[in-house]
Amino acid sequence: MKLYFIAGEKSGDLHAGNALQQLRSLVPDANVRGIGGDKMQSTGMNLFMHYRQIALMGFWEVFKNLKSLKRIIANTKKDILLFNPEAIVLVDSAGFNMRIAQFAKEHRIPVIYYISPKVWAWNTGRAWKLKKLVDKMLVIFPFEVDFFKKFDWKVDYVGNPTYEQLNSLQASSDFRERNGLNELPIIALLPGSRLQEIHSSMTVYKQIVSKFPHHQFVIAGISDHPIELYGSTTSRFQLVTDQTYDLLLHSEAAAVVSGTASLETAILNIPQIVVYKTSPISYFIGKRLIKIPYISLVNLLIGKELVKELIQGEFNSKILTNQLSEIIEGGEKREDILLGYQTIQNQLGTKKASLNAARLIFDYLNEIKQP
Numbered sequence: 001m002k003l004y005f006i007a008g009e010k011s012g013d014l015h016a017g018n019a020l021q022q023l024r025s026l027v028p029d030a031n032v033r034g035i036g037g038d039k040m041q042s043t044g045m046n047l048f049m050h051y052r053q054i055a056l057m058g059f060w061e062v063f064k065n066l067k068s069l070k071r072i073i074a075n076t077k078k079d080i081l082l083f084n085p086e087a088i089v090l091v092d093s094a095g096f097n098m099r100i101a102q103f104a105k106e107h108r109i110p111v112i113y114y115i116s117p118k119v120w121a122w123n124t125g126r127a128w129k130l131k132k133l134v135d136k137m138l139v140i141f142p143f144e145v146d147f148f149k150k151f152d153w154k155v156d157y158v159g160n161p162t163y164e165q166l167n168s169l170q171a172s173s174d175f176r177e178r179n180g181l182n183e184l185p186i187i188a189l190l191p192g193s194r195l196q197e198i199h200s201s202m203t204v205y206k207q208i209v210s211k212f213p214h215h216q217f218v219i220a221g222i223s224d225h226p227i228e229l230y231g232s233t234t235s236r237f238q239l240v241t242d243q244t245y246d247l248l249l250h251s252e253a254a255a256v257v258s259g260t261a262s263l264e265t266a267i268l269n270i271p272q273i274v275v276y277k278t279s280p281i282s283y284f285i286g287k288r289l290i291k292i293p294y295i296s297l298v299n300l301l302i303g304k305e306l307v308k309e310l311i312q313g314e315f316n317s318k319i320l321t322n323q324l325s326e327i328i329e330g331g332e333k334r335e336d337i338l339l340g341y342q343t344i345q346n347q348l349g350t351k352k353a354s355l356n357a358a359r360l361i362f363d364y365l366n367e368i369k370q371p
Contacts, residue, residue, distance in 0.1 A: 001027045001365060004085040005034035005045060006076075006100060008054045008093025010193045010222065011260040013037030015115060015161040015354070016091045020045060022358035033083050035076065048079050052224060054096050069096075077103050086365055087135075091115050098126075101133040110368055112136040114357050116155070120147045127151045136364045138357050141301070142347060156360055159351025162260060166267045167345065171249035179240045184216040185252040187324065188270070190244065191230070192257035193222055198229055200277040200315075201257050207317035208324070209237045215252070215328070220244040253327045253334075255320060262307070263297040266344055271327035271337045273308050274298070275315045298340075301347060306340040308333075 007016040017039030023030060024043060033046040035054065041047045054072060073096070080088065080103070087110040090097040094117030104111045113134045119126045120143075128151060130137075137155040139145065140162075148155045176183070191201040202219075209217055221230050221241040230239050240247055244261070248254060248268045256262050258276040265272045274296040294300050298307050308323045310316075326333045 001030040002083065002085045003030060003032045003034075003361075003365075004080055004083055004088045005032060005036060005040060005091065006088070006093070006097055007034075007036045007040060007091040008051050008096050010037065010051070010224075011162075012091040012093060012115065013039045013051055014165075016040050016089070017043055018161060018165070018354040019114060019357040019361070022355045023361060026358060026362045033079075033085070034089075049076070054093070073099055076100065080104070080109070081107070085109065087112055087361075087368075089114060089361060090134075092117065094118070098130070098133070101130075105133050110135045110364075112138070112361055112364060114138045114158075114361075115140055115161075116144055116148075120144065127153070135368075136360065138360055140353060141297075142349070143301075156356075157351070158356035158360065159353035160348040161353040161357075162263050163267055163345065163348040164351075164353045166245065166264060169245055169249065169268065172246050175243070175246050175250050179218075179238070179243070181218065181238060182216060182235070184214065184236070185329070186247070186250055187212065187215050187217050187328070188220060188247050188251040188254040188256075189217055190220045190254060190256040190261050190265070192259065192261070193224070195225070195229070196278065197257050198225065201255075201275060202229075202231055204275070204277075204315055204317055204320060205255065206231060206237070208321050209234075211317075211321045212324070212328075218247055218251070220247050252329055253324060253331075255324065258295045258309070260297070263301075266298045266307075266341045269338060269341055271307075271331075271334050272298075273310060273320060273323045273327065275310045275320065277312055277315045298344065301344045302340050306337055 005016055007013045013036045016036060020043040033048055035049045037051050088104050089112045092115040101111050111134050116137055116139045119130060131151055131153045138158050139155050140160045142157055145155060145157050189205045191198045216236045219230055219239045221239045223241045233239050248265055248270050251270050254265050254270050254272040256265050256272045256274055258274050262274050276295055295309055299305050310319055
């Protein structure tokens with residue numbers, strides 16, 4: 001079995017890596033190559049390129065890097081043809097992966113998509129194009145099944161890989177000691193994984209520390225980036241790297257850059273404020289294209305603003321301070337958020353997403369091999 005996987009960001013690397021682990025139990029000698037990160041590489045995948053080279057945020061940021069992205073896409077296409085896979089497995093990252101899907105269709109290479117592009121969020125007509133380009137779609141939110149039915153397309157809900165991974169996670173007993181943290185309650189700060197996200201969110205995060213004298217703030221950093229990117233630390237403004245889940249489990253509340261992290265925070269039952277800031281041009285374009293009322297998966301799943309969203313100009317120190325005050329212990333919104341989280345977790349169900357995805361990939365490849 002020869003497969004080419006492409007995951008364009010950290011969460012995609014994690015979920016694709018877990019699915020690859022399960023696939024290895026079905027096909028131990030599978031030959032897998034592609035774009036991803038450390039998790040996928042640890043399963044034995046031959047890494048053509050690290051996802052960091054294609055992880056960009058926002059229309060303007062992509063435009064500024066268009067020349068290098070075109071070169072990366074061209075090189076990826078050449079690598080796919082040289083590898084000659086039986087199928088390509090694409091994971092999220094619509095901007096990059098839709099181009100690869102088009103290329104695969106032109107060269108009659110079957111395409112499996114695990115974690116659908118969020119076509120239900122903006123430009124829903126792209127679902128027709130997606131249907132033409134993708135041979136097998138594996139989705140991770142229950143509502144996506146009904147969405148794609150509108151386009152006469154039967155897709156498979158495999159379960160949610162984030163819920164699968166986190167719903168039974170336990171906090172480590174030595175987290176504070178290991179990281180030199182004191183006993184003050186923790187407010188977790190999740191600045192995102194892309195350079196643009198980190199820069200914009202850290203600017204605001206640093207301004208709110210003095211407003212909460214009885215708490216300490218801990219930044220969820222990742223080792224992919226230099227420590228200097230997160231700025232200087234103090235006794236009440238500290239950094240831990242590659243320990244996001246443990247940090248959340250020890251936190252009273254969190255400020256989270258919109259993305260998969262908001263759902264992770266909900267599954268771990270930590271009240272949160274969702275924040276998002278991008279370049280003015282990207283925001284201008286996005287505001288006119290996005291067709292959904294909320295940017296966080298938490299609010300989309302429950303169908304109302306359960307957690308406060310601070311977007312662009314509203315993401316400032318004054319408003320963030322006020323909103324965090326309402327979700328820490330004793331805050332007016334805290335209990336409502338925790339009750340809402342239970343509703344979301346019930347929606348996601350108990351399916352084993354990674355195993356189901358691996359089985360469906362395996363079954364589909366066997367199906368297309370039949371004469």
